[in-house]
Amino acid sequence: MIRQFVFTRSYQIRHINGATFDFLYNMAQELDEKDALVLVGAGEKGNDPLLLFRGGQPYRAFLEGRVFHDRYVLILHLTDIELKTLSHP
Numbered sequence: 001m002i003r004q005f006v007f008t009r010s011y012q013i014r015h016i017n018g019a020t021f022d023f024l025y026n027m028a029q030e031l032d033e034k035d036a037l038v039l040v041g042a043g044e045k046g047n048d049p050l051l052l053f054r055g056g057q058p059y060r061a062f063l064e065g066r067v068f069h070d071r072y073v074l075i076l077h078l079t080d081i082e083l084k085t086l087s088h089p
Contacts, residue, residue: 009059013074028065028072037062040076050078 015021031038040061042048049058059078066073 007062007077007079009078011076011078013063013076024074025067025072027063028074029067031063031065031074032067037064037077052078 013024015024040050040063042050050061051058057080059080062077064075064077
């Protein structure tokens with residue numbers, strides 16, 4: 001992803017109670033085990049950009065998860081810039 005997108009914002013996702021802790025911890029653990037990011041989108045099929053504010057900038061979002069013993073971190077990376085490779089004639 002680093003070579004394809006410029007991440008312009010990042011948000012940490014936090015739990016608010018025990019049930020959301022378990023859910024988010026399991027999500028972070030699955031992403032960590034696969035060493036992967038997952039594309040998060042809006043719309044019926046989940047492939048539309050996210051709008052954080054009404055009338056705001058549309059963003060592509062990627063979720064990263066890491067687990068450290070009994071702790072987790074989930075980070076939502078946002079981008080509105082895709083890097084293009086230059087082709088040489």
